[in-house]
Amino acid sequence: MIDLIVLPLIKIVIVLTGILVTVMYLVLLERKVQAWVQVRLGPMRVGPHGVLQPIADVLKLFIKEDITPVRADKWVYTLAPIIVLVPALIAFAVIPFGPEVSIFGKPVPLYLADLNIGVLYVVAVASIGVYGIILGGWSSNSKYPLLGALRSSAQLISYELAVTMTFVAVILASGSLSMVQIVEAQRANGVWFAFVQPVSLFIYFVGGLAETNRAPFDLPEAESELVAGFHTEYSGMRFALFFLAEYANMIVVSGIATTLFFGGWLPPFPSQIFGLVPGWIWFVLKTFLLLYLFLWIRATLPRYRYDQLMRLGWKLLIPLALANILVVAAVKVALTR
Amino acid sequence: MGQAIAFYTLAALILGFSVLVITAKSAVHSILFLVADFLFVAGLYVLLGAQFLAVIQVVVYAGGIMVLYLFVVMLVNLKRPPEAHQDRRRRSRLGLLFSLVVCAELVLIGAYKLASPASLVPPAAPMGPHNVEQVGWLLYTDYLIPFEVASMLLLVAMIGAIVLARREL
Numbered sequence: 001m002i003d004l005i006v007l008p009l010i011k012i013v014i015v016l017t018g019i020l021v022t023v024m025y026l027v028l029l030e031r032k033v034q035a036w037v038q039v040r041l042g043p044m045r046v047g048p049h050g051v052l053q054p055i056a057d058v059l060k061l062f063i064k065e066d067i068t069p070v071r072a073d074k075w076v077y078t079l080a081p082i083i084v085l086v087p088a089l090i091a092f093a094v095i096p097f098g099p100e101v102s103i104f105g106k107p108v109p110l111y112l113a114d115l116n117i118g119v120l121y122v123v124a125v126a127s128i129g130v131y132g133i134i135l136g137g138w139s140s141n142s143k144y145p146l147l148g149a150l151r152s153s154a155q156l157i158s159y160e161l162a163v164t165m166t167f168v169a170v171i172l173a174s175g176s177l178s179m180v181q182i183v184e185a186q187r188a189n190g191v192w193f194a195f196v197q198p199v200s201l202f203i204y205f206v207g208g209l210a211e212t213n214r215a216p217f218d219l220p221e222a223e224s225e226l227v228a229g230f231h232t233e234y235s236g237m238r239f240a241l242f243f244l245a246e247y248a249n250m251i252v253v254s255g256i257a258t259t260l261f262f263g264g265w266l267p268p269f270p271s272q273i274f275g276l277v278p279g280w281i282w283f284v285l286k287t288f289l290l291l292y293l294f295l296w297i298r299a300t301l302p303r304y305r306y307d308q309l310m311r312l313g314w315k316l317l318i319p320l321a322l323a324n325i326l327v328v329a330a331v332k333v334a335l336t337r
Numbered sequence: 338m339g340q341a342i343a344f345y346t347l348a349a350l351i352l353g354f355s356v357l358v359i360t361a362k363s364a365v366h367s368i369l370f371l372v373a374d375f376l377f378v379a380g381l382y383v384l385l386g387a388q389f390l391a392v393i394q395v396v397v398y399a400g401g402i403m404v405l406y407l408f409v410v411m412l413v414n415l416k417r418p419p420e421a422h423q424d425r426r427r428r429s430r431l432g433l434l435f436s437l438v439v440c441a442e443l444v445l446i447g448a449y450k451l452a453s454p455a456s457l458v459p460p461a462a463p464m465g466p467h468n469v470e471q472v473g474w475l476l477y478t479d480y481l482i483p484f485e486v487a488s489m490l491l492l493v494a495m496i497g498a499i500v501l502a503r504r505e506l
Contacts (some may be wrong), residue, residue: 117469120392127400131372134404138365138411150411157404179470217404 011112015092023247024054027193030295037299058240068238069140076139081234081241084132087125088248094118096180098265098280110265110280111180118179119167122256123160126211129249130156136242137230148229151219151306155210158313159217162209165321166200169328170260173197182262190270194261199324201261205293205319208253210313211245214300219306254290255283262286343384351377364410368403375399389469 028043028050035042041052070075098110115121130153137149170193171177172186186192194201210217221229231242258264263286265279304312357370375398382391383417476484 073363073365076369079369115388117388117392120389120396124392124395124400127404128376130400130404131369131407133367134407134411135365146411150408153404153408157401220428 008109008112015097015112016089019089019251020244020305022251023244024058026247026250026291027057027243028054029291029300030051033292034299037162037296038295061237061240064236066238067233069142071138071141072233073141076135078238080132080136080139081238081245082132083135083157084245085130085241085248086131087129088245088252091122091125091252092137092255094121094179094257095252096183096264097283098278101278114178114180117177118178119171119182119260122252123167127160131246132245133230136234138228140233142233144227144232145230148221148226148232151226152213152230155213155217155219155309159207159210159317162203162313162317162321163211165318165325166204166207167260169197169200169321169325172325172328172332179259179264182260183266186263187266187270192261192263192266197261197324197328199320200328201257203259203321203324204257204315206312208257209294209297210309212249212253212294214246214294216249216301216304217309218303219309220297238282250291250294251287252289254294257290258283258286262290340384344381347377347380347384351381365407368407368410371406372399372403376401387468389472 031053032042032050034040043053046056048054070076093112096109096111100107100109102108131177133156134149134153137145137147137152140146170182173193173196174182176182177184182193189196209215210221213219219229219249221231226232231239234242265283267274267277267279267282351374354370354374358367358374361367361370375394378389379394379399382388382394
């Protein structure tokens with residue numbers, strides 16, 4: 001009974017709280033990083049060096065008026081932010097934060113579920129998130145959101161293909177679809193897949209930037225053209241849900257990159273000193289380094305033009321991903337022979 | 338017991354949402370209900386222990402095909418309800434015909450079940466949790482030819498779509 005219901009519930013609560021707090025402070029980190037890059041200070045007023053800024057932001061979003069446009073499709077308008085957020089959160093179910101540890105002499109795995117189709121589960125969940133964006137833009141009954149939603153869904157569908165194909169390459173190398181098994185395969189290999197398959201990592205990360213609508217692929221919400229893209233009409237808590245989903249998705253993309261390419265909870269070198277640090281700390285550390293890369297890229301690169309984005313996706317990344325699968329499969333066959 | 342409850346709940350949800358799909362006034366709402374339907378069908382697959390099929394169901398139908406449907410519905414202005422056919426009786430006649438066909442099928446299946454209570458095909462070995470390999474194995478051995486034919490069909494459809502779309506260029 002305890003193993004079946006109580007333990008998973010505790011884990012779910014811990015993971016969800018962790019995500020919410022991480023998102024709040026990720027926003028602050030983003031503003032700080034942007035500021036440092038541009039030789040500014042960033043938020044400084046609320047608390048020392050602005051550490052209480054996220055709390056102030058959340059309070060503001062809570063008490064802000066929640067507007068529904070008169071001619072909006074009310075049901076769909078309300079549903080859209082939820083459809084975006086839920087997939088972003090349930091993707092965390094298969095991300096392994098650490099190996100099995102014993103708490104009070106009881107073995108507890110530091111993940112919610114080790115599905116034998118873990119990687120495919122992530123793909124499936126991500127493919128549902130697209131609906132929220134399309135419907136949010138459509139139901140607002142306004143021009144900018146509709147254009148933003150069309151752009152965004154085209155972008156998501158295009159880059160989903162390339163990202164899924166990098167998963168195939170990793171699955172070929174590890175011989176399993178389970179996230180935990182993929183990390184174990186990297187331990188057995190003695191080297192992370194990032195060094196074995198740099199091409200896969202590159203395609204995955206570029207695709208991940210596009211999937212989360214982050215700069216330089218933030219066309220769906222290009223301010224200079226589309227005001228705020230698909231969520232132009234949203235305000236208050238419903239806007240906050242979109243915002244939360246975007247940052248939660250960034251964490252998902254980084255977490256999956258950590259698991260598939262950077263050895264998950266494994267320490268950088270299998271030595272005694274590194275082994276003292278618990279696995280989940282390594283996982284968080286690697287994930288945050290990748291998240292920092294997201295912020296760094298946003299501060300560095302200008303936005304792509306829409307036709308450039310499509311050309312990059314279809315004419316470069318997808319052929320590259322296909323060739324990558326061929327090479328990985330050939331090498332695997334050659335090595336096992 | 339738990340499985341039966343889960344099955345009947347899912348079945349009721351699937352039927353309920355299917356009714357909503359055909360009664361919804363707005364085409365976008367119909368699509369949403371259909372997506373929900375597909376997700377519940379994926380739930381049925383999970384109940385049968387076919388997690389791989391469940392995920393593929395979500396990826397291909399709920400996540401891929403329905404998004405394209407949504408695109409079409411959004412781009413084609415459907416504010417105006419489709420005009421009824423000139424001949425009013427045509428609709429009811431077609432409806433009657435189709436419902437008769439479906440009823441006949443159900444009766445046939447029921448009769449077949451009654452006639453041969455012990456199924457002739459031996460029940461397949463219980464699919465363990467690792468059914469990805471089993472699906473792959475079946476696809477490349479027993480069902481190789483249908484699999485290849487289906488892929489050819491998809492290729493032809495793809496080339497056809499490109500040819501039609503680029504005719505003006």
